[in-house]
Amino acid sequence: MPDAAYYLIFLFDKDLRRLYSIKTMSSSYVFPAGVLKENSVYRYQVVARGEFPENDTDNVSYAPFGSGWRRNMFFTSETPGFNVPILSIDKFGVAVWHVSHPRTEASVYYLVFPVLVTDPDGVPENIKSMEVTYPDGSTKPLLKYSDNPEWGFNYLYVEALEDISSIQDTTNSSGIYTFRLEDFEGHVVTMTDTLDDVASNLLPRPENLGPPDGTNLTGTTPLIKWDPVLGASYYKVRIMSAWSYPTIHMSSELTQTSYVVPSGILEPDTTYSYLVYAFEEPIGAEVDFYSCITPFFGLAPRFKTGTLGSKDTDGDGIPDDYEMAMCTDVNNPDTDGDSISDGNEDLNHNGIVDPGETNPCSKDTDNDGMPDGWEKDNGLNPTVNDALLDGDGDGYSNLREFLAGSDPNQEDQTLPTVGNFDTDEDSDGTDLQVVASEFNRKNCSESEPCECDLDGDGDVDNIDLALFAEDFGRIE
Numbered sequence: 515m516p517d518a519a520y521y522l523i524f525l526f527d528k529d530l531r532r533l534y535s536i537k538t539m540s541s542s543y544v545f546p547a548g549v550l551k552e553n554s555v556y557r558y559q560v561v562a563r564g565e566f567p568e569n570d571t572d573n574v575s576y577a578p579f580g581s582g583w584r585r586n587m588f589f590t591s592e593t594p595g596f597n598v599p600i601l602s603i604d605k606f607g608v609a610v611w612h613v614s615h616p617r618t619e620a621s622v623y624y625l626v627f628p629v630l631v632t633d634p635d636g637v638p639e640n641i642k643s644m645e646v647t648y649p650d651g652s653t654k655p656l657l658k659y660s661d662n663p664e665w666g667f668n669y670l671y672v673e674a675l676e677d678i679s680s681i682q683d684t685t686n687s688s689g690i691y692t693f694r695l696e697d698f699e700g701h702v703v704t705m706t707d708t709l710d711d712v713a714s715n716l717l718p719r720p721e722n723l724g725p726p727d728g729t730n731l732t733g734t735t736p737l738i739k740w741d742p743v744l745g746a747s748y749y750k751v752r753i754m755s756a757w758s759y760p761t762i763h764m765s766s767e768l769t770q771t772s773y774v775v776p777s778g779i780l781e782p783d784t785t786y787s788y789l790v791y792a793f794e795e796p797i798g799a800e801v802d803f804y805s806c807i808t809p810f811f812g813l814a815p816r817f818k819t820g821t822l823g824s825k826d827t828d829g830d831g832i833p834d835d836y837e838m839a840m841c842t843d844v845n846n847p848d849t850d851g852d853s854i855s856d857g858n859e860d861l862n863h864n865g866i867v868d869p870g871e872t873n874p875c876s877k878d879t880d881n882d883g884m885p886d887g888w889e890k891d892n893g894l895n896p897t898v899n900d901a902l903l904d905g906d907g908d909g910y911s912n913l914r915e916f917l918a919g920s921d922p923n924q925e926d927q928t929l930p931t932v933g934n935f936d937t938d939e940d941s942d943g944t945d946l947q948v949v950a951s952e953f954n955r956k957n958c959s960e961s962e963p964c965e966c967d968l969d970g971d972g973d974v975d976n977i978d979l980a981l982f983a984e985d986f987g988r989i990e
Contacts, residue, residue, distance in 0.1 A: 522561040557585040595635025605666040607707030612805035628667035649687035664764040727815035739772040746792040787814040831857030836865025841875040853887030933985035
């Protein structure tokens with residue numbers, strides 16, 4: 515390059531560990547004896563700088579551009595062998611990855627080709643080439659070795675596209691992509707994969723990720739959360755070092771929209787980044803469509819862990835980190851005021867409402883009109899709608915007994931009649947006409963009251979009708 519002041523040459527092993535670097539003003543370089551080993555695979559990258567460091571470097575270029583698996587790869591010698599390699603596209607093959615543009619946040623689509631190659635004679639040492647042919651017959655550059663056991667592939671090619679219509683799928687072509695694998699003995703393996711209608715299957719990106727970028731935590735087991743993604747079957751959370759590789763932790767497939775990083779994985783006082791991926795296909799099926807917020811690990815949201823002991827300001831048993839990530843108040847041990855402490859609702863103190871737990875952010879978890887605390891005190895189930903059950907067999911439902919302030923476990927009580935609207939000493943057909951006239955009314959209020967809103971929830975609905983039915987025919 516005529517404008518280059520000097521070059522930097524970086525040498526990496528097949529797993530991207532830097533082995534060697536050198537500065538030179540020449541446009542060629544021969545590695546000295548002893549640097550490279552026989553029967554090995556290496557990667558390299560050349561960086562051109564327009565100025566020397568003492569003159570403030572302003573102009574830099576990379577060949578190839580990018581990092582990680584994108585760096586060029588070469589073999590010091592062919593690895594002899596006789597086995598036929600195996601090509602698998604069970605987990606990916608061809609897929610569309612929906613992400614955000616790093617500056618404009620507009621949609622960008624990556625056509626990705628992750629495949630898994632196995633060969634007893636060595637991978638990548640005995641693999642000569644791995645390529646893909648598009649439906650229109652064009653053959654793209656070779657897939658490069660990129661060992662990602664947490665994803666289930668070890669060869670990859672990626673093409674970025676801003677126009678979704680330029681992706682060849684079953685709506686504008688056969689949609690068939692052909693993979694061709696060849697080893698140094700001349701064994702050739704081919705497989706095909708079909709890409710369905712992209713526009714109809716594209717997944718939105720996960721949004722509103724938490725903890726927010728730059729959060730300082732007080733522990734080492736953060737709660738990661740995000741909004742539900744329309745059309746997603748499951749999610750995966752990926753924890754990385756502060757700016758890039760390596761992957762520190764990958765969750766299993768998740769059907770909920772939150773995840774607590776297990777203890778023992780993250781170090782205290784350390785900065786990490788994270789991404790949330792959404793997948794359209796069912797768990798275990800080949801991935802064709804998935805999404806996340808960014809393809810650039812350096813732009814992923816980051817958090818810093820705290821000390822090993824996590825702070826609990828209100829003493830409810832739930833660490834402040836989790837309370838700040840959900841809706842509970844770090845200064846109030848009973849956020850929803852249902853007479854059950856937050857720690858006794860979130861029993862495992864993980865910041866998530868798991869099956870069998872009541873919601874510390876809702877006074878009435880099962881939305882049956884009876885507060886969780888009252889249900890628990892009276893032996894009812896606050897996670898199951900049991901409003902109209904009559905456990906003591908006295909003819910009054912649990913909800914009716916709650917509204918009357920009576921004991922749902924004591925029989926033979928006589929409660930004041932609530933269904934006598936005409937004050938004629940009984941609940942009869944005339945009162946039923948009043949209920950019918952107000953049935954399905956919404957938004958009852960003090961200024962516009964509903965006489966038949968017996969449970970006081972602001973509507974006249976089936977629950978009120980059931981409460982009225984309990985009194986029908988009774989005489990005060």
